[in-house]
Amino acid sequence: xxxxxxxxxxxxxxxxxxxxxxxxxxxxxxxxxxxxxxxxxxxxxxxxxxxxxxxxxxxxxxxxxxxxxxxxxxxxxxxxxxxxxxxxxxxxxxxxxxxxxxxxxxxxxxxxxxxxxxxxxxxxxxxxxxxxxxxxxxxxxxxxxxxxxxxxxxxxxxxxxxxxxxxxxxxxxxxxxxxxxxxxxxxxxxxxxxxxxxxxxxxxxxxxxxxxxxxxxxxxxxxxxxxxxxxxxxxxxxxxxxxxxxxxxxxxxxxxxxxxxxxxxxxxxxxxxxxxxxxxxxxxxxxxxxxxx
Numbered sequence: 001x002x003x004x005x006x007x008x009x010x011x012x013x014x015x016x017x018x019x020x021x022x023x024x025x026x027x028x029x030x031x032x033x034x035x036x037x038x039x040x041x042x043x044x045x046x047x048x049x050x051x052x053x054x055x056x057x058x059x060x061x062x063x064x065x066x067x068x069x070x071x072x073x074x075x076x077x078x079x080x081x082x083x084x085x086x087x088x089x090x091x092x093x094x095x096x097x098x099x100x101x102x103x104x105x106x107x108x109x110x111x112x113x114x115x116x117x118x119x120x121x122x123x124x125x126x127x128x129x130x131x132x133x134x135x136x137x138x139x140x141x142x143x144x145x146x147x148x149x150x151x152x153x154x155x156x157x158x159x160x161x162x163x164x165x166x167x168x169x170x171x172x173x174x175x176x177x178x179x180x181x182x183x184x185x186x187x188x189x190x191x192x193x194x195x196x197x198x199x200x201x202x203x204x205x206x207x208x209x210x211x212x213x214x215x216x217x218x219x220x221x222x223x224x225x226x227x228x229x230x231x232x233x234x235x236x237x238x239x240x241x242x243x244x245x246x247x248x249x250x251x252x253x254x255x256x257x258x259x260x261x262x263x264x265x266x267x268x269x270x271x272x273x274x275x276x277x278x279x280x281x282x283x284x285x286x287x288x289x290x291x292x293x
Contacts, residue, residue, distance in 0.1 A: 012090040013099060016068060017061035023270055027183065028060045029053065030276025031176045032153035034283060035169065038233065039161040042287025048160055051114065052153060055107045062103035063129040063149075069096050070133030078194040117159040125152045140206040143188070147180030148173070168232055175225035182218035182250075183272040185211060186257055189265040212258055219250035226279060235286050242282015249275045 018024055032052050036044040068086045072093065085091040091099075104126060111122040128149040135142040151173045158169040181203060188195070188204035189211060195202050207214040223243060230239050249271065256268040 008090075012085040013095075016065055016085045016091055016096065016099065017103070018064040019061065023273060024064065025057055025060050026273040027180075027276065028150050028153070029056050030273070030280055031151050031172065031179075032056055032157060033280050035154040035157035035172060036161075037280070037283045037287060038168065038172070038229075039158045039166070042284075042290060044161065048114070048157075051110045052157060052160075055110045056153060058103050058107040058110070059125070059129060062100050062107065063132070065096050065100040065103065066130050067133040069093065069100065071136075074198050074200060078191065078198065080191060080194070111156075114160045115163060117163065117165075118156050121152070121156045121159055125149075125156065128152055136200045136202065138201070140201055141181065141203045142201060143181045143184040143203045144177055146184055147177030150180055151176030168229055171225055171229045171232070175222050175229065178218045178221040178225065179272075179275070182215050182222065182253075183269055183275075185215050185218070186253065186265050186269040186272075189257065189260060190262045190269075212254070212260070215257060216250070216254055219253070223247055223250070235283075236289060238285030238289055239282040242278045242280070242285065245278040245282075246275045249278060 014020055036049055036052060040048075068084055071081070072086045074081075081087060086093065086096055108122060108126070111119055128145075132142070132145055132149045135145045139145060154173045154176065155165045155169045158165045185203040185207065188202035192202065192204045195205060203214065204211050223246065226243055226246075227240075229235075230243070253268040253271065256264040256271075
């Protein structure tokens with residue numbers, strides 16, 4: 001294989017792992033970073049941080065490969081996904097399986113530096129990631145399952161730092177489930193017509209004409225649970241400023257998605273990284289103020 005073909009193959013692998021579209025990494029990373037700050041009371045060990053950040057990138061990449069393996073017979077029928085490397089034949093199914101295995105093993109190797117409970121939870125995290133693509137065949141709101149899979153770094157972080165899963169971790173995980181329903185319904189509103197044709201289920205289809213209301217209700221539940229978490233943790237004003245900014249972002253999304261125009265719905269989905277960042281910034285601000293006092 002000459003240099004040009006090697007470069008083409010590496011480019012195909014990169015697109016298969018969606019490294020060219022980092023929004024998924026960010027949506028997976030923000031809840032993990034929230035948990036790292038909270039579990040360590042603003043002072044996480046940098047080695048633990050690097051393990052979770054790197055592991056997040058690896059597992060999101062593995063999840064994308066697993067998703068495309070599960071959907072390879074569907075992606076070619078959908079306008080937005082027909083050029084994915086598995087669907088168009090740039091990458092073989094065997095290559096995809098090997099890539100998913102290598103990424104998963106690399107992530108597991110990192111977790112092995114942590115305690116036994118975290119290692120045990122990582123196995124469950126892998127099962128969630130691997131099974132999510134198939135939930136679109138039978139769950140009416142697979143986005144809720146995605147929220148669990150995307151938020152499972154939260155209990156893992158608490159296990160790694162504290163040696164046990166504190167109750168607040170489950171509140172944060174539930175908040176992440178509602179957030180995932182919100183942002184992934186926005187994403188599903190883009191694909192609704194194609195999903196109906198090929199028989200894949202999504203929250204956008206399930207909610208139907210109530211989709212916009214459901215998205216806003218999911219944002220409201222996310223913010224309510226994060227407010228409850230803040231009360232539990234005795235958070236200061238900086239945290240609530242972060243929630244206020246996240247609320248304004250959610251309200252802005254209402255005006256983007258209310259017409260159900262596909263480009264605007266996708267724009268709202270992409271902007272969710274700022275929602276996650278606002279909460280992270282609020283947490284960071286709170287612990288910085290604590291540190292200097």
